[in-house]
Amino acid sequence: MAPLYLHLLPNASRPLPPLRHLNLAAGASATSLAPRHLQRMRADTRWSSMSMSADTMRPVVEAVPMAAGEEQFDWLDQWYPIAPVCDLNPRAPHGKMVLGISVVAWFDGSDWRVADDTCPHRLAPLSEGRVDHKGRLQCAYHGWCFEGRGTCQFIPQAPALGPPVHKNNKARVATYPCVVQNNILWFYPRTEPEHRDVLQRKQPPYIPEIDKDDPSYFMIYGVRDLPYGCITDLDFGTFIDLLSTVEFDQEGGLPFKMKIEEANIDGFHSNPKEDWGFFKFVAPCTLLGSPFGTVEEPEVRVVFFCVPVAPGKSRCIWASRYKVSGWLDKMMPRWFYHMGSNAILDSDTGLLHVEERNIAAVGLDNWHKACYVPTSSDNLVIAYRNWFRKYCNHQIGWANPTVNQQLLPPPTPTRDQLLERYWSHVMQCTSCSAALKRMRVLEVVLQVASVAVVGFLAVAKGNVVTSVVQRAAVVAVAVLCFAASRWLANFIEKTFYFQDYVHAGK
């Protein structure tokens, strides 16, 4: 799903992209498993770039250089989502990197807690530990136990009658303010005591539509780590490109008007009265809208949280609100919907991974010169890049001062690394990991069954299985079991590990 503006880039007067060697066209074709509403949109819509009106062609937001404003965005004075609660096992610690810092989240029996993912004893990662029966986080290395506020409560090696070394301040682990909102665990990236009550002053952005108890809608949450930074992620790839890409219409994208309103340090939104959808950016990482309807009648309301992880890495947490169109909709498990969501993310991943490096090569300052963004469809991208320039001076305020702003990781050389799903999604998703386990068991059962049936035929031939027809039926069952196990193995590989996405084959 290539963003439209990439296809509009002129050959002249533009710096040469340095990463053309990455082969994005090789590999097998993928089956489109997008949710039905997306497939329906694609099938029912016949738009052509030739139908763009002059008005639509004119950008409403000018991509001009902006001087750094006096008001600077404070990345450390923000709430960041860690994960949807449905993807957090309360019986285990969860390690995540956010804004350049490694944190561990765990459930202490009454609340979710977030702490530095570093044991004060010998700096082992606490996320490799366990949650004990008292809800304490226990380090896996030497067994130190920490309660929800970070206090060390137990050091196994300390003599019971010796000095209470666990009470020493050096035995504490730093904890962060955290809260569950919109079924998502959020944390505030400051550990100093003066920020302990930050929730009274500042809350994470609340999205009432996610919590709305409406039986005609249902919510699907998901999470995936992406091999490009949150700025590229927030380039509205997943939103705007959904409407304006060549995949939406094989003949070439969808023109639509988009006017930006109320742009300030806290974000901006599009005009809710536009024909096509409504989009809102809440700094630093929340993006919501209704790409397939008006704000009054959203067919689907999608919320993306594009979480800064590290330079060149981001995490996309999404919450999609689907309209119930049949009794089957609500019964389908989350992993079924994630097949479509992952295919959509795959379609952008290779493009955005390279795009980010191309933009870094020409310099973030030169974005507006290097990219040719002539239509109003690009207005959100332009507005976002202008926001990043004006209020952030092209810098993310990483919490970890050792993070090098300019240093992107080297380009991912192979497609299976770029589009791998297991570590980036399945391991973080309770629905997909449970489905994977069950399907693995079923695969083994089918293989054993096919061998057992053949064994049965060998033993029972002449006694139980006497006729040719009976023998043929038993052989057919064995072949079917074996074929089903092979089909399932292929399905598992494509759904949970890797499925190539070749635009040319779409």
Ligand code: FES
């Ligand atoms: S490193 Fe954690 S208890 Fe020793």
